[in-house]
Amino acid sequence: GAVVSQHPSWVICKSGTSVKIECRSLDFQATTMFWYRQFPKQSLMLMATSNEGSKATYEQGVEKDKFLINHASLTLSTLTVTSAHPEDSSFYICSAPRTGEPYNEQFFGPGTRLTVL
Amino acid sequence: AQSVTQPDIHITVSEGASLELRCNYSYGATPYLFWYVQSPGQGLQLLLKYFSGDTLVQGIKGFEAEFKRSQSSFNLRKPSVHWSDAAEYFCAVGLEYGNKLVFGAGTILRVKS
Numbered sequence: 028g029a030v031v032s033q034h035p036s037w038v039i040c041k042s043g044t045s046v047k048i049e050c051r052s053l054d055f056q057a058t059t060m061f062w063y064r065q066f067p068k069q070s071l072m073l074m075a076t077s078n079e080g081s082k083a084t085y086e087q088g089v090e091k092d093k094f095l096i097n098h099a100s101l102t103l104s105t106l107t108v109t110s111a112h113p114e115d116s117s118f119y120i121c122s123a124p125r126t127g128e129p130y131n132e133q134f135f136g137p138g139t140r141l142t143v144l
Numbered sequence: 145a146q147s148v149t150q151p152d153i154h155i156t157v158s159e160g161a162s163l164e165l166r167c168n169y170s171y172g173a174t175p176y177l178f179w180y181v182q183s184p185g186q187g188l189q190l191l192l193k194y195f196s197g198d199t200l201v202q203g204i205k206g207f208e209a210e211f212k213r214s215q216s217s218f219n220l221r222k223p224s225v226h227w228s229d230a231a232e233y234f235c236a237v238g239l240e241y242g243n244k245l246v247f248g249a250g251t252i253l254r255v256k257s
Contacts, residue, residue: 031187059243068153070234070247071188120187124243130176130195131243135187 033136050121167235176238
């Protein structure tokens with residue numbers, strides 16, 4: 028199967044700082060990637076769709092100025108949590124679809140645990 | 145709006161016993177349906193999927209699921225659970241040709257020896 032990596036796997040930062048999380052598709056190209064957020068004991072919630080070469084599309088209620096997404100190449104999307112606060116502490120997961128019929132199968136990264144002190 | 149309900153937050157079964165994890169969905173059309181498993185430190189892994197056709201689908205690791213349109217359900221089953229099956233399981237509905245996934249809250253499976 029296809030492989031998606033995330034870096035870092037965990038990060039601890041101080042309140043007010045910014046944190047960048049990388050999502051890479053290692054063996055296939057992805058013009059679209061997805062960012063999810065998962066709170067403890069809760070499900071994955073789609074935050075945004077990252078589009079290579081164009082602006083990301085954010086789900087309702089997600090602050091685009093807080094969660095900056097850049098899809099600079101066909102294998103890399105980055106999520107930057109700006110001016111992080113403790114309430115941003117969460118597990119962030121990315122996925123990348125590999126084009127297929129009749130649907131595009133999603134491949135998930137292992138996730139990044141963010142703790143904001 | 146589309147939604148997925150997994151009514152069981154935790155399930156504990158004995159090793160070797162059978163397993164059924166419940167999933168109900170709300171979606172207007174025939175959905176793409178998925179079951180994923182999440183182990184600590186690993187990404188979500190696809191167990192099986194349903195689009196159309198035979199309503200009983202087979203997946204990896206000995207899992208199967210049955211789509212029941214009349215009940216809007218897609219329950220996951222395994223006849224004999226192994227200790228390595230302990231993980232969190234997510235049911236999901238796929239929208240936009242699978243590009244967008246709506247997940248249930250997940251069920252944590254514990255296996256006792």
